[in-house]
Amino acid sequence: MGRHKEFDVDEALCAALQVFWRRGFEGASLTDLTEAMGITRPSLYATYGNKEELFRKTLDRYEQMHLCFVAQAMEAPTARGTIGELLRGYADVLTDPMHPPGCLGVNSSVCTGGGEAETIRQELIARRSLNEETLKRRLERAASEGEFPADEDPADWARYVMSVGLGMAVKAAAGATRCELHRVAEIALRALPAREPALA
Amino acid sequence: MGRHKEFDVDEALCAALQVFWRRGFEGASLTDLTEAMGITRPSLYATYGNKEELFRKTLDRYEQMHLCFVAQAMEAPTARGTIGELLRGYADVLTDPMHPPGCLGVNSSVCTGGGEAETIRQELIARRSLNEETLKRRLERAASEGEFPADEDPADWARYVMSVGLGMAVKAAAGATRCELHRVAEIALRALPAREPALA
DNA sequence: CGGGTACTATATCAACCGGTACAAAAACAC
DNA sequence: GTGTTTTTGTACCGGTTGATATAGTACCCG
CATH class of the missing domain: 1.10.357.10 (Tetracycline Repressor, domain 2)
Incomplete structure (x- = not known):
């Protein structure tokens, strides 16, 4: 039930990883993140929680992959x-x-x-x-x-x-x-x- | 001629050094700096230029002293x-x-x-x-x-x-x-x- | 075809960012 | 004293920060 997501959650996370990696946690603004991920702010918050939780998910992925x-x-x-x-x-x-x-x-x-x-x-x-x-x-x-x-x-x-x-x-x-x-x-x-x- | 400064330029620079040292250049806000230096924003700009120039002066002092x-x-x-x-x-x-x-x-x-x-x-x-x-x-x-x-x-x-x-x-x-x-x-x-x- | 549910987009929030205009106050030269 | 110069404090500028309220849209179930 419900509407489908129009973006790939993992792919967007990967894009967020690039931004955090380059800019650091503080240096990465929500504008940087949403533009790179190709989603809007509300989508980000609905999917990942907030900036801090998004970073933690990104960090987990970073450790696993790199x-x-x-x-x-x-x-x-x-x-x-x-x-x-x-x-x-x-x-x-x-x-x-x-x-x-x-x-x-x-x-x-x-x-x-x-x-x-x-x-x-x-x-x-x-x-x-x-x-x-x-x-x-x-x-x-x-x-x-x-x-x-x-x-x-x-x-x-x-x-x-x-x-x-x-x-x-x-x-x-x-x-x-x-x-x-x-x-x-x-x-x-x-x-x-x-x-x-x-x-x- | 003109009015005397009410604060010690070197002493204030030393206070700024502490703030930049702890927070980094970006992490140190003008509010942090002026509060630690005991001066107001206009005094800071009149004396040191802007945040970037203040940092450079601070950095010079850091290298000389530490x-x-x-x-x-x-x-x-x-x-x-x-x-x-x-x-x-x-x-x-x-x-x-x-x-x-x-x-x-x-x-x-x-x-x-x-x-x-x-x-x-x-x-x-x-x-x-x-x-x-x-x-x-x-x-x-x-x-x-x-x-x-x-x-x-x-x-x-x-x-x-x-x-x-x-x-x-x-x-x-x-x-x-x-x-x-x-x-x-x-x-x-x-x-x-x-x-x-x-x-x- | 509804009804319900989830996602999306616009528009906005208060707080803070670095940086200033302005006028009052203090110290000099005369 | 008077005029001039410099500093000081208040109040504010436009822009950006992280985070949302609201309204609209697309999808699944029955």
Whole structure:
């Protein structure tokens, strides 16, 4: 019963993703969004709730479609492999010519205009914390398997990897090329302890 | 001749710095600024021009007062010393309890709301590029002095150091502590080539 | 063919944005 | 004192923000 929607909900969400990705949460106005999505304001509110909820749906889609390499990287046989896949995969997403440069999450979490945007910012920070925690656990496993010296703190290494990634995101948003970011990732990997464990 | 100003221009600029630092250029409204500076809108425009010019003056002051460690780091005897001072000094600024967390430049350059803010964003990117160039030249000098292997590209290393710094800035804005960032810096330094040059 | 239901479009809301016109008030030169 | 210059406070400008009320339109069921 009822009238059919005249637009594709997923397609419109994809268009919204492009806008949020380029402009950030605060920088994307409803006018930007509705024009890119090809729908009117009331349609947006009826379908997605409000700007904040639309962003959350967009963010979910972003993680599923563009950050899926993270889960895959966690299954690499070695810690070095995991970190390498993480940084290289991230570099590729950040400089994908099919999408705006940089990271949707980073672009929307740095400037803190205050008000409602602060909620979004905190949520993005929490999601990043979760990713760092996941990486930490992976490195703890690597340590328990003798891959890391016992005096290395996995939390420190997870934080370091995240920092390099966030820095690459900022540089990508500023125009860094894919090749440049790959070189950053390559150098970042050199910080890892020498191949030899205490002995395995 | 004429009437005296009832406020201290430098003091008000310092107050504006706090606001821009916390909120970013776009996130800081004229209401936020005038309230923090203790002056009215017309006084702000008569004294500093407009919001954009006020930001530039604020940015100059920021670099002079809080980024002065950069010039000093460049004079360290070794490349390792320069990079170490750079990252540690930056970590300290990013987490100075007397000021908002993070970096004024990064906080104002990531989100791209479009319009007038884009000018500021490009200018901040250009200033960062300049810093990276300066570091690159310092590393080139180190390479010419035999401190770096010949097959290492100073541009790559400068980009890597900048990336780590930018990442630390994002993490600081998200609540990272000074100690955590110092550990990031320490690990980042391990990526440097072994102490021994080709031989000096 | 209605009736009911969902979607769409126009037009609008109050609040806020950066930026100013205007006139009152204060300090100088004379 | 008087005239001039500069600063200050109030009140306001057009434009944009996120979010809706209202009315019209298309579709399904019976």
